[in-house]
Amino acid sequence: MRKLLIAANWKMYKTPTESTAFLTSFFPLVKNIETAEIVLCPAMTSLTALVDAARGKSVCVGAQTMHWLNEGAYTGETSPTMLTAIGATHVLIGHSERRQYFNETDTTVNLKLKSALAHGLVPIVCVGEHLNEREQNLTADVLNLQVSVALEGIDAAALAPLVIAYEPVWAIGTGRTATPEIAEDAHKIIRTKIASIAGSDVANATRILYGGSVKPDNARSLCCLDDIDGALVGGASLEPTSFSQIIANATAH
Ligand SMILES: O=C(CO)COP(=O)(O)O
Numbered sequence: 001m002r003k004l005l006i007a008a009n010w011k012m013y014k015t016p017t018e019s020t021a022f023l024t025s026f027f028p029l030v031k032n033i034e035t036a037e038i039v040l041c042p043a044m045t046s047l048t049a050l051v052d053a054a055r056g057k058s059v060c061v062g063a064q065t066m067h068w069l070n071e072g073a074y075t076g077e078t079s080p081t082m083l084t085a086i087g088a089t090h091v092l093i094g095h096s097e098r099r100q101y102f103n104e105t106d107t108t109v110n111l112k113l114k115s116a117l118a119h120g121l122v123p124i125v126c127v128g129e130h131l132n133e134r135e136q137n138l139t140a141d142v143l144n145l146q147v148s149v150a151l152e153g154i155d156a157a158a159l160a161p162l163v164i165a166y167e168p169v170w171a172i173g174t175g176r177t178a179t180p181e182i183a184e185d186a187h188k189i190i191r192t193k194i195a196s197i198a199g200s201d202v203a204n205a206t207r208i209l210y211g212g213s214v215k216p217d218n219a220r221s222l223c224c225l226d227d228i229d230g231a232l233v234g235g236a237s238l239e240p241t242s243f244s245q246i247i248a249n250a251t252a253h
Pocket residue numbers: 009095167171172173174175211212213214232233234235236
C-alpha cells in the first residue's frame with residue numbers, strides 16, 4: 001500500500017518570514033492527518049527557516065532543485081550535501097520550468113537522481129508532455145523516454161525512495177487540469193515503464209504524483225484513482241487554507 005504524498009512547490013514565492021508564517025497557520029489545519037505525507041518545497045532562501053520551524057511536526061521540507069555534485073565552481077548552485085546539512089529531506093528534480101528556462105535535460109535529471117539517492121534525499125522526479133506532443137499522440141513516447149533516461153544505470157535496489165510527479169506541461173499554472181482519465185492513463189504508462197526497467201516490485205512501490213492545476217475541488221477525483229498516489233501542487237499550495245483543503249479532500253475516504 002503506497003502512502004499518499006502531497007507536496008507543495010512554492011516556486012519563486014515567499015520570503016523566509018512568509019514561509020514560516022504559512023507553517024504557523026497551516027500546521028494546525030493538518031496535524032491530525034496521518035494518511036498522507038506532506039512536503040513543503042520553498043525557495044532556497046527559506047529552506048533553513050522552514051526546516052527549523054517544521055522540526056517535530058509531521059511536515060517534511062524539500063528543495064526545488066539541486067546540483068548533482070557535492071561542491072565545485074558552479075556559481076549559484078546548491079549541492080546535495082548542503083541540503084542534507086540543513087535538514088532538507090526531499091528534492092524536486094527536472095521540473096518542467098527547470099527544463100524550459102534553465103536547460104535541464106533528461107541527462108541532468110539522471111545525474112541528479114543518482115546523486116539524490118546517494119545522499120539519502122527523497123527524489124521527486126518531474127516528467128510530462130507538452131500540449132503539441134499530446135496533440136500528436138506522443139504522450140507515451142515522451143513519458144517512456146523521460147523515465148528511461150532518468151533511471152538509466154541505477155540499480156533497482158537503490159530506487160526504493162523514488163517518487164515521480166506526472167505534470168503535463170499544458171496543465172501547469174493554466175487552470176486546465178488533466179481529467180482523471182488522462183492522468184490515470186499517464187500514470188499507468190509511467191508505472192509500466194518503471195516495471196520494465198526495474199521490475200514490478202519497484203514499480204508497485206513507486207509513488208506517482210499528479211501535478212498541474214490541482215485545487216481543492218479536483219484533488220479528490222484525482223487522488224482516489226489506483227495509480228495516483230498524491231499531488232504536486234503549485235499555485236493552490238501558497239495559501240494555508242487551500243493547501244490544507246487539498247490534503248483533506250485527497251485523503252477523504
Ligand atoms: O508546477 C506545478 C507544481 O510543481 C503545478 O503548478 P500549478 O498547481 O500552479 O498548476
